[in-house]
Amino acid sequence: MNYHNVQFEAAFGTSRQLPKSSLPEIAFSGRSNVGKSSMINKVFNRKQLARVSSMPGKTATINFFRVDDIRFADLPGYGYAKVSKSEKRRWAELIEGYFHQDRNLYMVFQLIDIRHKPTADDLTMLNFLIDEELPFVIILTKRDKLSKRQFEERMKAFQEEIPYADQITMIPFSAQTGEGVEQIKEIVNE
Numbered sequence: 001m002n003y004h005n006v007q008f009e010a011a012f013g014t015s016r017q018l019p020k021s022s023l024p025e026i027a028f029s030g031r032s033n034v035g036k037s038s039m040i041n042k043v044f045n046r047k048q049l050a051r052v053s054s055m056p057g058k059t060a061t062i063n064f065f066r067v068d069d070i071r072f073a074d075l076p077g078y079g080y081a082k083v084s085k086s087e088k089r090r091w092a093e094l095i096e097g098y099f100h101q102d103r104n105l106y107m108v109f110q111l112i113d114i115r116h117k118p119t120a121d122d123l124t125m126l127n128f129l130i131d132e133e134l135p136f137v138i139i140l141t142k143r144d145k146l147s148k149r150q151f152e153e154r155m156k157a158f159q160e161e162i163p164y165a166d167q168i169t170m171i172p173f174s175a176q177t178g179e180g181v182e183q184i185k186e187i188v189n190e
């Protein structure tokens with residue numbers, strides 16, 4: 001797969017607008033500020049591919065982009081405290097609508113900040129992925145912000161904090177050092 005061929009397709013604000021799933025799809029999910037835009041831009045080697053979703057307060061949309069015959073869905077970041085109730089409802093409708101459509105979902109990359117215990121929203125998302133038996137891996141973002149010792153402590157803690165942790169692939173990632181990029185690409189290629 002040639003990542004240089006990445007093309008932005010479109011952004012959608014309601015689930016009704018989402019086009020039928022015609023290609024194998026890979027989704028990126030995570031709370032606002034987790035580092036999702038930085039990760040996408042690093043993996044696809046573009047400065048602005050994920051710009052829209054990275055601005056808190058901007059309208060949350062599902063953004064599709066495409067490389068060859070694979071479609072990527074950048075889901076709107078959840079858990080941003082300052083959005084209105086109606087915006088939260090719209091977010092929920094969008095994300096639930098997305099997951100409940102009959103889509104060709106091959107993989108969900110669920111992003112969690114490596115420094116912290118998963119938030120209540122993170123756990124809701126993880127339990128949803130588990131319950132729906134969707135294929136997913138966890139990307140632990142901002143790896144560069146931890147020392148080796150802190151890293152080991154957090155990895156141990158995740159085993160207690162994340163349900164079925166021992167059965168889930170977890171990939172430490174840093175948009176600064178590029179750690180984890182190859183592992184993500186290998187999963188996409190598979």
Ligand code: GDP
Pocket residue numbers: 030031032033034035036037038039053054055077141142143144145173174175176
């Ligand atoms: P998003 O809201 O999930 O799209 O998050 P962003 O990609 O916009 O990142 C949120 C903040 O975290 C920004 O200030 C980024 O510079 C920072 N950030 C994201 N990824 C990393 C990383 O791997 N390392 C470090 N040190 N900072 C990061």
